[in-house]
Amino acid sequence: MFKKVLVANRGEIALRIIRACKELGIRTVAIYCEPDATARYVKKADEAYLVTPGPLRGYLNIYGIVELAKNVGADAIHPGYGFLAENPQFAEACTQAGITFIGPNPQAIRKMGLKDEARRIAQKLGIPLLPGTPPLHSIDEAVSAARQIGYPVMVKAVAGGGGRGLRICYDEESLRRQIPIAMSEAKKAFGDERVFIEKYLERPHHIEIQIMADKYGKIIHLGERDCSIQRRHQKLIEIAPSLLLTEKVRCQMGEAAKRLAYEVGYDNVGTVEFLVDENLNYYFLEMNTRIQVEHTITEEITGIDLVQNMIKIAYGEPLEIKQYEVTLNGYAIQCRINAEDPLNDFLPSTGTVTAYYSPGGFGIRIDGHVTEGYNVPPYYDSLLAKLVARGRTWEETVRRMHRALSEYIIRGVKTTIPLYIKIMEDEDFRKGNFSTKYIEEKLPSLL
Numbered sequence: 001m002f003k004k005v006l007v008a009n010r011g012e013i014a015l016r017i018i019r020a021c022k023e024l025g026i027r028t029v030a031i032y033c034e035p036d037a038t039a040r041y042v043k044k045a046d047e048a049y050l051v052t053p054g055p056l057r058g059y060l061n062i063y064g065i066v067e068l069a070k071n072v073g074a075d076a077i078h079p080g081y082g083f084l085a086e087n088p089q090f091a092e093a094c095t096q097a098g099i100t101f102i103g104p105n106p107q108a109i110r111k112m113g114l115k116d117e118a119r120r121i122a123q124k125l126g127i128p129l130l131p132g133t134p135p136l137h138s139i140d141e142a143v144s145a146a147r148q149i150g151y152p153v154m155v156k157a158v159a160g161g162g163g164r165g166l167r168i169c170y171d172e173e174s175l176r177r178q179i180p181i182a183m184s185e186a187k188k189a190f191g192d193e194r195v196f197i198e199k200y201l202e203r204p205h206h207i208e209i210q211i212m213a214d215k216y217g218k219i220i221h222l223g224e225r226d227c228s229i230q231r232r233h234q235k236l237i238e239i240a241p242s243l244l245l246t247e248k249v250r251c252q253m254g255e256a257a258k259r260l261a262y263e264v265g266y267d268n269v270g271t272v273e274f275l276v277d278e279n280l281n282y283y284f285l286e287m288n289t290r291i292q293v294e295h296t297i298t299e300e301i302t303g304i305d306l307v308q309n310m311i312k313i314a315y316g317e318p319l320e321i322k323q324y325e326v327t328l329n330g331y332a333i334q335c336r337i338n339a340e341d342p343l344n345d346f347l348p349s350t351g352t353v354t355a356y357y358s359p360g361g362f363g364i365r366i367d368g369h370v371t372e373g374y375n376v377p378p379y380y381d382s383l384l385a386k387l388v389a390r391g392r393t394w395e396e397t398v399r400r401m402h403r404a405l406s407e408y409i410i411r412g413v414k415t416t417i418p419l420y421i422k423i424m425e426d427e428d429f430r431k432g433n434f435s436t437k438y439i440e441e442k443l444p445s446l447l
């Protein structure tokens with residue numbers, strides 16, 4: 001097994017990876033930029049090094065991080081999520097330095113990073129897709145395609161993902177206007193101006209399948225997560241399993257996700273995103289080649305430690321879990337405790353945490369890095385902690401999450417906790433009656 005792993009990330013996911021390594025007897029190296037110098041994950045690592053340039057680019061400095069890993073004698077690097085997690089150049093730089101990248105192979109990262117390539121492969125495999133086009137060459141081509149597809153359509157950047165580079169068009173005038181804007185935005189944001197269009201689903205559920213593959217072609221899926229409760233592509237609450245799927249559709253989506261992973265020669269963990277409509281028709285969206293923030297709820301209902309499996313797979317161990325051994329027990333809900341003010345358009349709230357008391361008790365998990373006195377910096381995402389509640393029934397899980405949220409004390413910064421308390425009391429949420437429009441439609445009445 002690896003002797004020393006460098007964690008190329010910060011905050012809660014860095015702490016999560018450090019904990020997984022500790023349980024495997026692996027020494028850990030943390031990196032930090034100045035604002036994180038006193039953060040808990042830095043203290044919990046066996047070694048910690050300041051990386052430059054701060055306060056953010058040190059976490060994105062491919063060659064600086066690889067150089068440091070070599071100098072401290074790390075034999076593997078875990079990228080976490082965000083930052084360099086889906087950067088094929090980083091994965092290749094690690095390999096070239098003789099350091100194992102704990103994640104998928106660079107070819108699979110590259111393939112799934114281009115939405116048109118992912119769609120083409122899904123189409124070849126007979127995985128359902130929304131009506132759409134390959135990358136467009138002209139506005140006229142988009143207009144004639146949209147006539148076939150029918151409005152509304154969504155314009156998507158080929159190199160986009162996670163909600164970036166998306167535009168909705170309800171008629172031809174809007175499409176003609178927005179295509180050039182989308183292309184120039186894509187050029188600026190991703191260095192690739194190519195866009196395509198798809199039929200826009202108005203009120204879908206956003207459901208993703210967790211997969212895990214070893215280096216020998218063994219692939220399993222670990223059920224789904226419903227991530228529909230988001231705001232401007234920032235996920236707020238995730239649940240597992242979904243309240244919408246039947247066992248039959250779950251199996252179909254799981255098999256489709258495994259076929260896609262197998263086709264691209266995938267190894268390590270990954271997530272295949274779908275949209276599901278109220279008639280349980282599901283459509284492939286994209287694939288994420290990283291561990292996700294919400295991996296926790298899958299761990300809670302399957303009992304499988306996804307981060308430790310990432311490390312074992314990267315080390316070359318064969319998958320020891322068989323598909324029939326994956327059982328989904330009960331329900332789990334994750335609330336992302338963000339330093340944002342839900343009463344003020346979710347504006348980031350910075351400052352010092354003057355009081356911090358996290359809940360506990362049966363079926364409660366906290367993944368977070370905040371303590372009293374922590375100064376919430378403005379440079380990073382606003383996630384302070386992930387509060388996860390698990391229960392045998394959905395009703396019990398909602399009650400437990402409500403109780404835990406009511407116990408949670410964070411003073412000195414505004415957080416999303418008050419909003420989540422209201423959501424746990426909302427009849428539509430409790431009945432599983434929510435789509436990607438839930439927050440947009442409910443916010444005014446919830447607060």
Ligand SMILES: Nc1ncc2cc(-c3cccc4ccccc34)c(N3CC[C@@H](N)C3)nc2n1
Pocket residue numbers: 130154161162163164166198199200201202204206228230232233273275285436
């Ligand atoms: N053809 C079509 N119709 C509806 C969609 C709805 C979403 C979507 C899914 C989840 C939340 C959203 C919030 C605002 C806008 C879109 C969404 C979506 N995306 C793309 C990135 C992924 N993370 C979410 N793609 C869509 N595509």
Ligand SMILES: [Ca+2]
Pocket residue numbers: 161162163273286287288
């Ligand atoms: Ca994505």
